[in-house]
Amino acid sequence: MSAINTDLYELTMAAGYFCARKTDEVATFELSVRRLPKNRNFLVAAGLEQAVEFLLNFKFLPQEIDYLRSLAQFKNTPPEFFDFLAALRFTGDVFAVPEGTPVFANEPLAIIRAPLVEAQIVETYLLSTFAFQTSIASKAARCLIAAEGRSIVEFGSRRAHSPAAGVLAARAAYLAGCAGTSNTEAGMRFDIPVFGTAAHSWTMAFPTEEESFRTLQRLLGESTVFLLDTYDTMEGARLAARLGPPVWGVRLDSGDLGALSREVRRILDSAGLRDAKIFASNDLNEDRLAELVRSGAPIDAFGVGTELATSADAPSVSAVYKLVELKRGTALQYTAKFSDEKSTLPGAKQIYRYPDCDMIALYSECNSDFKGQPLLRPIIAHGDLLEPLPPLEKSRSTAMSAVAALPEEIHSLERTITYPVEISTRLLNLAESLRAEVQALSS
Amino acid sequence: MSAINTDLYELTMAAGYFCARKTDEVATFELSVRRLPKNRNFLVAAGLEQAVEFLLNFKFLPQEIDYLRSLAQFKNTPPEFFDFLAALRFTGDVFAVPEGTPVFANEPLAIIRAPLVEAQIVETYLLSTFAFQTSIASKAARCLIAAEGRSIVEFGSRRAHSPAAGVLAARAAYLAGCAGTSNTEAGMRFDIPVFGTAAHSWTMAFPTEEESFRTLQRLLGESTVFLLDTYDTMEGARLAARLGPPVWGVRLDSGDLGALSREVRRILDSAGLRDAKIFASNDLNEDRLAELVRSGAPIDAFGVGTELATSADAPSVSAVYKLVELKRGTALQYTAKFSDEKSTLPGAKQIYRYPDCDMIALYSECNSDFKGQPLLRPIIAHGDLLEPLPPLEKSRSTAMSAVAALPEEIHSLERTITYPVEISTRLLNLAESLRAEVQALSS
Structure with missing residues (x-):
């Protein structure tokens, strides 16, 4: 569990941000699932505990820095970058929905706000951590x-994608309400x-x-x-x-x-x-x-x-990690992608849960406008855990009661039912004005 | 990577073998894939290096022993069993096909011969290690x-089944012939x-x-x-x-x-x-x-x-680990399962590769009867590695040339073609006589 477990482009970008003197800029990324896979009317959020553990212990070991130095991609990179990398820790903020919460397409499972380089490097690890456990918890549900x-009883360690994946699959299955697992290490580590x-x-x-x-x-x-x-x-x-x-x-x-x-x-x-x-x-x-x-x-x-x-019928979810805000000094810039099938909505968000629908709004919109229950909660502030995460047992109760409370038709195993998720007017307006701005700039 | 990463029943059986004074018996297990998944005319064997690393370092840590002691399943188990477990190392023999070798249904990827308890406890870890990397290498091919x-270039770390799985997926994809990976940790660990x-x-x-x-x-x-x-x-x-x-x-x-x-x-x-x-x-x-x-x-x-x-269209293979021989003192007993869809062939085996077919025979059959190339090679003897495993680069060449040498029709991406794998007459005869013996005993 080291910072080097990441895609190389996170590190070439980090070097680029360092050279472009962008290390003081603060980025906000949002981790969500773009589309629900076939056979899934809802997902059960899972993986936060392992994500937090990673962020709190984030650092590069000396031999990892040496390895990076040896790569052709870094031959133009100034040596100061590697000192910077060696001293790097995660100093940002994390907001996340509690483990066990049912979520739908495009709803952020987590929001990471941190200096651009930190927020970028942790992308790969966070995606695979949230996406995998969420897949398994959803299949278990x-x-x-x-x-x-x-x-x-979860019995699949021998067919899981590596021995380490078997332990995490057992955790996610239990979180969703399974009675237990055959995996002894999971039993020991997660009680x-x-x-x-x-x-x-x-x-x-x-x-x-x-x-x-x-x-x-x-x-x-x-x-x-x-x-x-x-x-x-x-x-x-x-x-x-x-x-x-x-x-x-x-x-x-x-x-x-x-x-x-x-x-x-x-x-x-x-x-x-x-x-x-x-x-x-x-x-x-x-x-x-x-x-x-x-x-x-x-x-x-x-x-x-x-x-x-292995969540065999849907062995992956289209989890993405998208830049939604960038703060330079006091100037806040909203960001989004506007290409055809991969467009995103700008701005840090909150999800409000109502009895019969969800509403995605800007985090900055006044809470009192929305009577629904806000799902994203502050987890890490300035690199420190705000309070202990709930025990697995508690997240399991959350999952079981929240899944039971979903409308009956969402429980259908055969029919695809899309749960209503609305977008706030201010968020839609922001997206529209940003799109117009980007088009004006590029033409 | 500890011995506790196993299914609990391996450990309850271990306790049972200990109590039944069967710890001196030597078991031979065979690890193979029962059926090729849909869309696969062949598999590319992978995972041996990680399996060997596990076996050479196999042991239980004190806190793991304490955890086991606390479980209800072990309340009748004599305390000497836990001392036995604490001292346990892998002292057996391993035969395996080299990584990168194309294999087919029912061909052993590895044969483990060890004192019954050792051979049993390592089952879960070995299965997930071989099965996962073999799945990914086969998809890459x-x-x-x-x-x-x-x-x-392998690009899938963010969607792999956990950060650890991403590193191993990168390894398996490269082994099969990919040009490289986006995964920096895989780059460092496996060059x-x-x-x-x-x-x-x-x-x-x-x-x-x-x-x-x-x-x-x-x-x-x-x-x-x-x-x-x-x-x-x-x-x-x-x-x-x-x-x-x-x-x-x-x-x-x-x-x-x-x-x-x-x-x-x-x-x-x-x-x-x-x-x-x-x-x-x-x-x-x-x-x-x-x-x-x-x-x-x-x-x-x-x-x-x-x-x-994730080998998305076939996210698992039906990898199994079956007892084929049991030696008590000087008495060798062949074993097999005869229930309908899960029957197995008894006895330790060798695979002989001919230009246009494979032959599975008993390991004890005289090599000179078969002109084909024997695929299973001794890797570990009495717990020690016989010689360093080939570097990944070498296994990659093996994979690329061996896959290229398969008959053209086996390369078909759409059609299911079954490669001819024959069973030797002596092996078939052994299976038949054992089945008759078991039926006589149980009636």
């Missing part, structure tokens, strides 16, 4: 809607409940399935989960029924989970194991969860892996 | 096929060429586009790339033409890249800037690259970001 109250008992290789490591089941039961007692499908699922179920308690339940990990869960339920019930639960996994996603729940399959909890930890 | 010799000049925010940070272009040119000289589309692409191109050399070229980052590149080329040529190159980016993938190349768009190099760094 869909899975939870589909599960209709049944528990979901998330961890789950796991045995794999197929466990069964295969014993001469007989029965010996493997008995050994597991001796070790785990009431936490025992018999994995039924190493050889033959129904044989596995009959063996579990014969062994009886103590047992939490059984796990199905292949085949027709709906049909198998019914047969297994019958076998367990016939043996008097009415309290034994059925846990199901195997390439699940929100569509398959909804299908199983609708069909009344007697499954008590789900393990969702690959599809959740 | 497709993009390079589409680019028909034009350079591709990969890095690229980058300026973003839209650079243009916006100056009172006029002209001032921003001139300042960039003073700094970067012949490395200058003018980003044309902050306000109006054609205005930007005319400005670039007016400024003239020194310049590397221009970048287009929005709009109809084919049409714009033609117009921009004309403007540059009219100004005598025939050597100025056109670089294009903006949500590119192999399909759009192929389209642009086919249409004859005068684009010299591409930046491919989000789609490459």
Whole structure:
């Protein structure tokens, strides 16, 4: 987690700003998602904690400075720039929506106001941090809607995009309301409940399935989960029924989970194991969860892996980090892009949340004009954290209640519904006058 | 990068093996991809270097042991297990195909032979390490096929699944043949060429586009790339033409890249800037690259970001880690799974590569029976690296020439072609006799 984790152009621009004596200018950047991906009517904001950790510890190590010095791109750069870089810390302000807040297209998840060079260099790290965790939390929210109250455990570390991504995916999934994760490091670092008992290789490591089941039961007692499908699922179920308690339940990990869960339920019930639960996994996603729940399959909890930890149907969001204001001395300049598909709105903003719509307004507009709840809150001022971030548990409650409070149709897993997000008149007017100004300048 | 980065069930199984006095048994696990994802006729193996680094440094830290002790799942576990865990290192053997080697479904990328507990605990980390980098290298190979010799720079850090994933995505893309990356940390850590000049925010940070272009040119000289589309692409191109050399070229980052590149080329040529190159980016993938190349768009190099760094059309591969052998004292037991869609073949294997097909055979089959090139090589023996891994540059050459040597039809970006991978008769016979044995036992 170092400042060098950034795109090179952030650093060539930094050198350019240094040479152009623009290091005193204060830039305001806004981090938002340009368009919601397919299959997403809302996103769940996540990643702020890791972003804050990065900003509070932002600095270049000596060997990183040496590396930069060696690059062809910096051959015309004066040596003072590297001293400047070595001393650089993040001294700016951050405003952000609390983790767990549902957000929509073009709503700033975070606003960074800092000396131009600082604000620019942190772009890459902040984008991937917010975008990834927000993707996973949003996917988890869909899975939870589909599960209709049944528990979901995040199971996808092995398919996550690197071991580090697996830990963060577990965090984001829990934040959105999952019951826990299989990832032990995530459990330790973020105090998330961890789950796991045995794999197929466990069964295969014993001469007989029965010996493997008995050994597991001796070790785990009431936490025992018999994995039924190493050889033959129904044989596995009959063996579990014969062994009886103590047992939490059984796990199905292949085949027709709906049909198998019914047969297994019958076998367990016939043996008097009415309290034994059925846990199901195997390439699940929100569509398959909804299908199983609708069909009344007697499954008590789900393990969702690959599809959740990679947000497989929408593995990225179009997160962008756009310059919206630039302050030179006392002169404030609003900035925006006006090219066709990538235009942006100028000025630092606030989001006001009303019961049935959001309003994006300029941060400078008087709060009392808007009765909605302002979502962006000050997090870091002059490089210092203003108050501790809420514990993950609290953000999880925020997420679960805020998602539940969204209009029912926004919960739809199949239909694309656009939540109404309005733009304030002053913001629209500012954008128009700025566009006219830029066109006048360039013609 | 610690041993705790694993699924909890690896650790409950470890406790179980410890209690069942199975810590002396030696397990052989095989890491392979069960099915090729859609749009992939081949994969490019990647991730071995990071896997080896993990195994050579494998250990639990004291605070991790304390955390495990606190978990409900370990309440019946004898305290000696935690001492055992604290002293645990990876003492096994690893065989793997060299990075950059094309592989197909069910071909082992790596074989891990180690005391059961060690081999089990490293599963999660190894899977996500091999699977992720293999996904990205394979996606990069497709993009390079589409680019028909034009350079591709990996540009996707901001959309990668966490800052750490961005660094590894850059590595995997370079390994497959990309010209470099925008990710500075990847450049430093892996000695990969890095690229980058300026973003839209650079243009916006100056009172006029002209001032921003001139300042960039003073700094970067012949490395200058003018980003044309902050306000109006054609205005930007005319400005670039007016400024003239020194310049590397221009970048287009929005709009109809084919049409714009033609117009921009004309403007540059009219100004005598025939050597100025056109670089294009903006949500590119192999399909759009192929389209642009086919249409004859005068684009010299591409930046491919989000789609490459997330392997967007196939964001995961079905990587699995399966127990294939278990040795108790001198008794060798072959193992396999026989449930419907998840069956596996028993025994440690070797892959023999022939000019027009591969053959998967038992590792124990005499090499001289097979004239093909054996792909799996010994990497770690008894916990020690046998010889330094090849430098990334070398693996990159391996990848580029091996992919080029695949039959032309396997390069198809649209058609699904299954490369012929045969199974040796002895391996098939072993699987059949094991299946019969397991069925006899369970009935």
